[in-house]
Amino acid sequence: MLQVCSITKSFKGQTVFSNLDLTVGQGRFHVMIGPSGCGKSTLFDGLTGVFPLDEGRLLWKGEPFADLRHHAAYMQQKDLLLPWFSLLNNALLPAKTSGQDMKAANDRACRLFERLGLKGYESHYANQVSGGMRQRCALVRTLMFNRDLILLDEPLSALDTITRRSLQSLLLLLQTEFKKTILMITHDIEEALFLADEIYLLSARPMSVSSHYVLDLPKPRNSHDPVLTAIKANMLEKLEGDLNHEPG
Amino acid sequence: MNRVNLPAAILVALILGIWEAAVRLLAVPVFILPPPSNIVWVALVQAPRIFPHAVVTFAEILMGVGFAVITAIPLAIVMFAKPSLEKAFSPFLVASQAIPVFALAPLLVVWLGYGMASKVFMAWIIIFFPICVSLLEGFKSCDPEFRMLFRLMGASFFKTLTLLYWPWALPRFFAGLKVGVGVAGIGAVIGEWVGAQKGLGFFMIQSNARLQVDLVFAAILWLTAMGLLLWWLTGVLEKNIVRWK
Numbered sequence: 298m299l300q301v302c303s304i305t306k307s308f309k310g311q312t313v314f315s316n317l318d319l320t321v322g323q324g325r326f327h328v329m330i331g332p333s334g335c336g337k338s339t340l341f342d343g344l345t346g347v348f349p350l351d352e353g354r355l356l357w358k359g360e361p362f363a364d365l366r367h368h369a370a371y372m373q374q375k376d377l378l379l380p381w382f383s384l385l386n387n388a389l390l391p392a393k394t395s396g397q398d399m400k401a402a403n404d405r406a407c408r409l410f411e412r413l414g415l416k417g418y419e420s421h422y423a424n425q426v427s428g429g430m431r432q433r434c435a436l437v438r439t440l441m442f443n444r445d446l447i448l449l450d451e452p453l454s455a456l457d458t459i460t461r462r463s464l465q466s467l468l469l470l471l472q473t474e475f476k477k478t479i480l481m482i483t484h485d486i487e488e489a490l491f492l493a494d495e496i497y498l499l500s501a502r503p504m505s506v507s508s509h510y511v512l513d514l515p516k517p518r519n520s521h522d523p524v525l526t527a528i529k530a531n532m533l534e535k536l537e538g539d540l541n542h543e544p545g
Numbered sequence: 546m547n548r549v550n551l552p553a554a555i556l557v558a559l560i561l562g563i564w565e566a567a568v569r570l571l572a573v574p575v576f577i578l579p580p581p582s583n584i585v586w587v588a589l590v591q592a593p594r595i596f597p598h599a600v601v602t603f604a605e606i607l608m609g610v611g612f613a614v615i616t617a618i619p620l621a622i623v624m625f626a627k628p629s630l631e632k633a634f635s636p637f638l639v640a641s642q643a644i645p646v647f648a649l650a651p652l653l654v655v656w657l658g659y660g661m662a663s664k665v666f667m668a669w670i671i672i673f674f675p676i677c678v679s680l681l682e683g684f685k686s687c688d689p690e691f692r693m694l695f696r697l698m699g700a701s702f703f704k705t706l707t708l709l710y711w712p713w714a715l716p717r718f719f720a721g722l723k724v725g726v727g728v729a730g731i732g733a734v735i736g737e738w739v740g741a742q743k744g745l746g747f748f749m750i751q752s753n754a755r756l757q758v759d760l761v762f763a764a765i766l767w768l769t770a771m772g773l774l775l776w777w778l779t780g781v782l783e784k785n786i787v788r789w790k
């Protein structure tokens with residue numbers, strides 16, 4: 298569905314990634330893992346047109362296009378909730394700005410609030426709730442974009458293990474039930490193994506795909522599955538190898 | 546806001562105390578410099594005489610502020626939306642600040658007459674600029690990450706303005722408005738000095754000519770009180786609108 302062909306981005310001579318290739322298959326769950334600061338957020342920013350890419354091209358269903366702005370919903374690492382709106386109104390922003398039917402949007406947002414354990418907090422303001430709740434609210438807002446492709450930058454990083462588990466199941470539901478295509482960044486290997494159809498292991502400076510795993514295993518998965526443990530061991534080995542080669 | 550600013554209160558008390566003591570000890574005549582206690586007394590006792598003038602000046606200030614707000618908001622929005630227009634307008638805005646308002650006052654009275662119009666216009670000239678500029682700065686200070694969020698949502702300029710830029714700029718707008726209501730009185734009073742039949746400025750000139758210096762001071766006290774009242778009201782309005790701060 299989306300093809301990323303040898304894209305390059307540098308800031309003031311500092312190359313973040315060069316000649317990076319990615320293929321995003323329709324309806325699949327892609328997870329990116331890489332060391333902190335390797336450029337994962339920068340990649341998503343570049344794809345969605347937050348800033349222009351230096352080189353390379355993007356193909357959407359075979360057609361070249363500038364950026365994903367009109368095709369994808371992007372949940373950034375920061376929650377970016379507006380302090381003057383309640384959580385519900387923050388979640389309704391995409392509906393308000395794109396002229397969706399507000400009644401239907403409101404119902405949908407309320408259902409999502411219920412699903413994500415935000416029920417009862419609709420009229421709270423962002424500074425009155427915890428970081429995890431803000432993140433869940435940002436996730437609802439992202440789902441309210443009504444787009445087929447969803448880019449998630451560490452969507453669950455501010456959550457405790459239990460909430461995280463239940464939201465991971467919800468993310469799976471996005472794929473299986475709502476037929477969304479997902480591109481997600483995480484630091485959590487277990488999470489990647491639990492969710493992903495494909496894992497891109499990234500290395501730093503400049504960022505490149507050091508390994509690409511395709512996990513065609515049924516979900517929900519058992520973390521003791523020998524295939525998964527083998528992949529996990531392999532990933533850890535690669536990540537540690539990367540760290541040791543890190544210059545200065 | 547509700548707590549008394551103790552150091553300021555002490556300082557004011559100290560200054561007034563020294564003034565009071567000096568005037569009484571040196572036996573300064575009332576028509577040169579009355580003691581503060583006398584000024585407060587006169588301001589209260591003469592309230593029936595001063596009040597009608599204060600109402601006129603207060604109305605001029607309010608209208609000046611009102612016109613400044615309703616003209617500054619659209620201009621700030623237009624300049625924000627179109628940087629080329631900002632470039633075109635900003636020299637005029639700066640120039641409007643460079644003009645000594647005192648010099649304009651006699652002309653305005655000639656053009657707009659001895660009534661309230663010339664005073665409202667004076668107040669408007671003085672405060673239009675701080676309100677417009679602070680609002681524009683407020684729009685511009687909007688975090689690029691939030692702008693990007695709205696771009697990703699495909700929001701129109703108008704939607705982004707009402708949902709993002711406007712609330713974002715409100716604290717700055719109120720900062721400008723507070724400066725504005727503080728200095729608006731200057732414009733109104735200068736206008737009244739030059740030519741008027743009513744208002745605190747007119748009352749001051751009249752009293753001064755009759756060597757009723759205590760009345761002049763009483764009028765100044767009233768002006769100060771009005772300025773503080775407006776400043777306080779603006780703060781209350783801000784608190785009720787900018788709740789998220």
Ligand SMILES: Nc1ncnc2c1ncn2[C@@H]1O[C@H](COP(=O)(O)OP(=O)(O)OP(=O)(O)O)[C@@H](O)[C@H]1O
Pocket residue numbers: 308313331332333334335336337338339340374
């Ligand atoms: N606007 C910018 N100007 C200059 N350098 C930037 C800019 N944005 C990012 N960088 C640089 O790009 C590199 C990658 O940053 P990025 O935020 O993409 O990392 P990340 O992989 O998302 O890290 P983390 O996992 O900690 O979120 C960093 O070294 C950063 O200094």
Ligand SMILES: [Mg+2]
Pocket residue numbers: 337338339374450
């Ligand atoms: Mg990041």
